[in-house]
Amino acid sequence: MRLSRYFLPTLKETPSEAQIVSHRLMLRAGLIRQEAAGIYAWLPIGLRVLKKIEQIVREEQQRAGAVEILMPTIQLADLWRESGRYDDYGEEMLRITDRHKRELLYGPTAEEVVTDIFRAYVKSYRDLPLNLFNIQWKFRDERRPRFGVMRGREFLMKDAYTFDVDEANARKAYNRMFVAYLNTFARMGLKAVPMRADTGPIGGELSHEFIILADTGESQVFCHRALVEMAAPGPDVDWDDLQAIVDERTGLYAATEEMHEPARFEAETAESDRLSARGIEVGHIFYFGTKYSKPMNAVVAGPDGKEAPVHMGSHGVGVSRLLGAIIEASHDEAGIIWPESVAPFGVAIVNLRPGDEACDAACEQAYAALSKAGLDPLLDDRDIRPGGKFADMDLIGIPWQLVIGPKGLASGELELKRRATGEKVTGSLEALLNRLSA
Amino acid sequence: MRLSRYFLPTLKETPSEAQIVSHRLMLRAGLIRQEAAGIYAWLPIGLRVLKKIEQIVREEQQRAGAVEILMPTIQLADLWRESGRYDDYGEEMLRITDRHKRELLYGPTAEEVVTDIFRAYVKSYRDLPLNLFNIQWKFRDERRPRFGVMRGREFLMKDAYTFDVDEANARKAYNRMFVAYLNTFARMGLKAVPMRADTGPIGGELSHEFIILADTGESQVFCHRALVEMAAPGPDVDWDDLQAIVDERTGLYAATEEMHEPARFEAETAESDRLSARGIEVGHIFYFGTKYSKPMNAVVAGPDGKEAPVHMGSHGVGVSRLLGAIIEASHDEAGIIWPESVAPFGVAIVNLRPGDEACDAACEQAYAALSKAGLDPLLDDRDIRPGGKFADMDLIGIPWQLVIGPKGLASGELELKRRATGEKVTGSLEALLNRLSA
Numbered sequence: 001m002r003l004s005r006y007f008l009p010t011l012k013e014t015p016s017e018a019q020i021v022s023h024r025l026m027l028r029a030g031l032i033r034q035e036a037a038g039i040y041a042w043l044p045i046g047l048r049v050l051k052k053i054e055q056i057v058r059e060e061q062q063r064a065g066a067v068e069i070l071m072p073t074i075q076l077a078d079l080w081r082e083s084g085r086y087d088d089y090g091e092e093m094l095r096i097t098d099r100h101k102r103e104l105l106y107g108p109t110a111e112e113v114v115t116d117i118f119r120a121y122v123k124s125y126r127d128l129p130l131n132l133f134n135i136q137w138k139f140r141d142e143r144r145p146r147f148g149v150m151r152g153r154e155f156l157m158k159d160a161y162t163f164d165v166d167e168a169n170a171r172k173a174y175n176r177m178f179v180a181y182l183n184t185f186a187r188m189g190l191k192a193v194p195m196r197a198d199t200g201p202i203g204g205e206l207s208h209e210f211i212i213l214a215d216t217g218e219s220q221v222f223c224h225r226a227l228v229e230m231a232a233p234g235p236d237v238d239w240d241d242l243q244a245i246v247d248e249r250t251g252l253y254a255a256t257e258e259m260h261e262p263a264r265f266e267a268e269t270a271e272s273d274r275l276s277a278r279g280i281e282v283g284h285i286f287y288f289g290t291k292y293s294k295p296m297n298a299v300v301a302g303p304d305g306k307e308a309p310v311h312m313g314s315h316g317v318g319v320s321r322l323l324g325a326i327i328e329a330s331h332d333e334a335g336i337i338w339p340e341s342v343a344p345f346g347v348a349i350v351n352l353r354p355g356d357e358a359c360d361a362a363c364e365q366a367y368a369a370l371s372k373a374g375l376d377p378l379l380d381d382r383d384i385r386p387g388g389k390f391a392d393m394d395l396i397g398i399p400w401q402l403v404i405g406p407k408g409l410a411s412g413e414l415e416l417k418r419r420a421t422g423e424k425v426t427g428s429l430e431a432l433l434n435r436l437s438a
Numbered sequence: 439m440r441l442s443r444y445f446l447p448t449l450k451e452t453p454s455e456a457q458i459v460s461h462r463l464m465l466r467a468g469l470i471r472q473e474a475a476g477i478y479a480w481l482p483i484g485l486r487v488l489k490k491i492e493q494i495v496r497e498e499q500q501r502a503g504a505v506e507i508l509m510p511t512i513q514l515a516d517l518w519r520e521s522g523r524y525d526d527y528g529e530e531m532l533r534i535t536d537r538h539k540r541e542l543l544y545g546p547t548a549e550e551v552v553t554d555i556f557r558a559y560v561k562s563y564r565d566l567p568l569n570l571f572n573i574q575w576k577f578r579d580e581r582r583p584r585f586g587v588m589r590g591r592e593f594l595m596k597d598a599y600t601f602d603v604d605e606a607n608a609r610k611a612y613n614r615m616f617v618a619y620l621n622t623f624a625r626m627g628l629k630a631v632p633m634r635a636d637t638g639p640i641g642g643e644l645s646h647e648f649i650i651l652a653d654t655g656e657s658q659v660f661c662h663r664a665l666v667e668m669a670a671p672g673p674d675v676d677w678d679d680l681q682a683i684v685d686e687r688t689g690l691y692a693a694t695e696e697m698h699e700p701a702r703f704e705a706e707t708a709e710s711d712r713l714s715a716r717g718i719e720v721g722h723i724f725y726f727g728t729k730y731s732k733p734m735n736a737v738v739a740g741p742d743g744k745e746a747p748v749h750m751g752s753h754g755v756g757v758s759r760l761l762g763a764i765i766e767a768s769h770d771e772a773g774i775i776w777p778e779s780v781a782p783f784g785v786a787i788v789n790l791r792p793g794d795e796a797c798d799a800a801c802e803q804a805y806a807a808l809s810k811a812g813l814d815p816l817l818d819d820r821d822i823r824p825g826g827k828f829a830d831m832d833l834i835g836i837p838w839q840l841v842i843g844p845k846g847l848a849s850g851e852l853e854l855k856r857r858a859t860g861e862k863v864t865g866s867l868e869a870l871l872n873r874l875s876a
């Protein structure tokens with residue numbers, strides 16, 4: 001992308017309404033713009049990061065056997081009456097009446113809709129296990145939306161719903177999502193710790209939150225230090241038997257504030273291993289058995305021909321929230337430091353003197369070579385001073401900056417900077433292009 | 439994808455509520471499920487087609503210089519009061535009140551939001567031209583939603599908004615969208631004819647609808663026959679000067695019912711060239727000057743430093759509607775015939791006897807080879823009778839069917855069927871795989 005033909009509205013001043021660093025940086029770097037309280041437009045580089053995060057989430061869901069569907073944002077109130085949640089859900093539900101006076105709502109989650117889809121088509125245990133996921137906008141009418149995309153009202157969520165014939169199989173499905181989440185967050189450069197969690201309005205008996213640690217986290221969490229350092233299992237696991245991987249983690253103490261038992265923490269964890277920190281929730285998985293299938297009559301016939309309610313779980317990832325979480329975990333005073341896997345562009349080419357024939361030609365050469373190498377370069381060809389370009393490229397957090405100016409070209413000593421460390425190497429254009437493409 | 443692990447709920451019976459063939463086939467083939475009047479869930483293969491269509495639209499927008507953003511679904515009523523449209527829009531607008539009694543709405547279109555984004559950041563003619571597009575769900579509370587996704591209430595739309603310093607430049611932007619649309623629809627196997635159109639509630643003075651011809655079309659259209667056969671210009675055009683391409687088309691008579699002038703049609707078009715047919719609108723472009731920028735004070739400073747309202751246009755493609763339009767244009771009695779560019783899978787591998795060692799091995803070999811060739815195969819490994827498999831693969835319209843059974847394997851005479859023509863060729867597994875991958 002050539003910046004002169006792009007739309008990158010960075011701000012010089014720090015917006016005063018933003019209380020946390022990720023919110024400030026997302027506004028300053030031109031990732032989002034607030035359109036109403038808790039409702040954001042995604043500007044070009046924000047949308048690019050959002051789509052990269054979404055794609056990682058999608059790929060790891062599919063690897064775990066989940067099948068993608070897309071449920072509508074607007075749902076029927078009557079479906080929620082079937083499950084008994086319509087009246088319980090309270091003011092967080094955005095309730096709507098259409099022109100024919102039918103009661104609708106903007107889905108805050110989709111257990112009811114997916115159960116309705118399931119019961120329409122699936123009748124036999126032979127069609128199980130089934131895991132249907134979707135990545136769709138949700139709305140929760142928070143009383144006090146804040147922290148930018150971390151607690152917005154309109155937000156993008158991945159929600160997967162598992163259907164199994166009995167609890168034993170449902171737990172296997174739960175484990176698949178457990179491992180998928182470890183791999184998902186690891187691919188974004190995050191260390192997410194699964195913690196026992198309260199099941200809240202979703203209900204059920206078994207639930208884990210996936211929490212990343214950050215000083216600005218919304219809640220206090222308590223866990224064994226080893227959990228933070230444990231590597232993700234990766235894709236090459238036996239997806240039919242993940243119990244050992246799950247046990248290795250759930251065997252160590254880890255709990256959110258609501259579930260914390262100080263005495264147990266001390267009994268189970270040596271003092272030097274105890275970690276108490278601030279955390280940000282990025283995922284949440286639930287097994288809730290027949291809580292929805294029973295009232296909504298989602299039954300399957302078993303091998304014996306007898307019908308029984310299907311066992312369900314639901315599994316969420318806060319896709320838009322992850323941008324905030326990643327920035328909280330990865331930034332410095334100059335701006336965002338994107339992990340390469342989610343960066344809006346792989347490398348910035350900084351043209352120090354647009355209009356200079358040699359500079360322009362070298363930039364075009366770099367642009368072509370890096371595009372060909374699949375590095376998705378952003379060419380800063382704007383007619384502004386170099387200082388402004390460096391500041392913007394630092395602010396928006398592109399992993400690499402290739403700086404091309406007349407002096408460097410003449411001496412064969414161009415500069416390549418790594419955003420994360422500030423480390424610089426110099427060399428000829430060819431040498432630096434080879435290094436980036438390697 | 440292996441069908442045994444997938445979710446493909448096809449229906450044997452034709453749903454009685456569906457009045458037109460695309461709606462019937464989308465329900466029968468398991469592409470969509472109605473969740474409320476005019477509101478659909480997208481089932482796995484429906485979503486795959488939707489995403490392929492979306493991606494073609496996106497690529498052609500980007501090729502024409504448009505930059506992608508994403509605006510929220512929920513908008514502020516006050517923004518629409520600024521433009522003066524809030525009271526005018528009528529019952530089609532889904533109006534919402536949140537917990538704090540603020541007036542919101544589910545966006546039926548986004549001229550106001552994008553103008554608000556523009557005025558927040560862009561101040562100078564030097565930042566123009568600018569074309570911002572997004573692909574987002576919209577809601578129009580149709581009095582009588584019908585025809586499935588053709589006239590739904592919640593629907594996916596691509597809407598692009600162009601900003602230019604004056605009318606001459608705005609017309610160039612209009613022409614870029616005009617040509618982008620011709621290329622977009624051609625890539626989906628559609629012959630879309632641009633027709634002079636009424637500007638309706640969007641307003642403005644210049645507008646074209648892009649119409650595909652189909653017997654079941656919603657409205658009557660009138661045009662010169664040559665327009666239907668004219669090839670799309672393709673990507674290798676001079677994007678800065680497209681007037682000749684536009685003139686070649688707008689020089690021939692073409693109008694929708696509302697704009698039709700019979701006397702002019704007869705005067706301008708020889709009788710043998712006159713075509714009157716049913717049409718389906720798949721895109722609509724508008725130039726409306728300062729209709730929104732003036733009341734909303736979206737101004738830019740010109741070279742002389744003087745501020746003036748920016749000249750705007752808006753340009754929509756009905757992304758979800760296109761599924762219905764393509765099916766209306768391409769189906770037979772057995773089901774859908776997807777053009778290869780939007781097919782949910784490139785080829786179906788029909789295993790006639792799952793469990794037979796040789797059949798399973800050959801299917802796995804084919805699956806691996808066709809996956810590697812990027813053909814995105816669907817392996818029908820279900821334990822049902824061959825007739826059911828053939829019927830389903832015809833119904834869902836996969837372009838190629840590779841049929842693998844014990845007899846064919848023994849004789850080296852397997853069958854490859856082309857869905858569109860029914861044409862069959864036989865050969866060894868290797869020969870047919872080579873043919874498909876070529």
